[in-house]
Amino acid sequence: MVQPTPGTTNYLFAHIYGDIDDNSSVEAYDSSLVLQYIVGLYKGEWFSWQSIVTDVDINGEIDAYDAAIILRYVIGMIDECRYSLKSVQYSL
Numbered sequence: 001m002v003q004p005t006p007g008t009t010n011y012l013f014a015h016i017y018g019d020i021d022d023n024s025s026v027e028a029y030d031s032s033l034v035l036q037y038i039v040g041l042y043k044g045e046w047f048s049w050q051s052i053v054t055d056v057d058i059n060g061e062i063d064a065y066d067a068a069i070i071l072r073y074v075i076g077m078i079d080e081c082r083y084s085l086k087s088v089q090y091s092l
């Protein structure tokens with residue numbers, strides 16, 4: 001995760017699509033976090049950047065299909081978690 005740029009009012013963050021827990025790796029655990037969030041069992045604070053990197057098919061919704069895409073990538077069914085190898089940057 002890129003730390004906020006000092007001296008700016010807009011903080012710029014970079015995260016990896018599919019990396020919900022921000023440990024720099026897309027794993028099955030990330031898929032499980034998506035499912036926990038969907039059914040309301042996610043523990044802890046859900047940040048706005050997590051909503052962005054969770055929506056791996058970029059359809060504007062967080063659903064089980066996003067979790068499925070992440071898991072397919074993790075087990076090697078697809079070569080890339082469509083956007084998992086790209087980082088997303090945005091300003092708050």
Ligand SMILES: [Ca+2]
Nearest residue numbers: 019021023025
């Ligand atoms: Ca992760």
Ligand SMILES: [Ca+2]
Nearest residue numbers: 055059061066
């Ligand atoms: Ca989605």
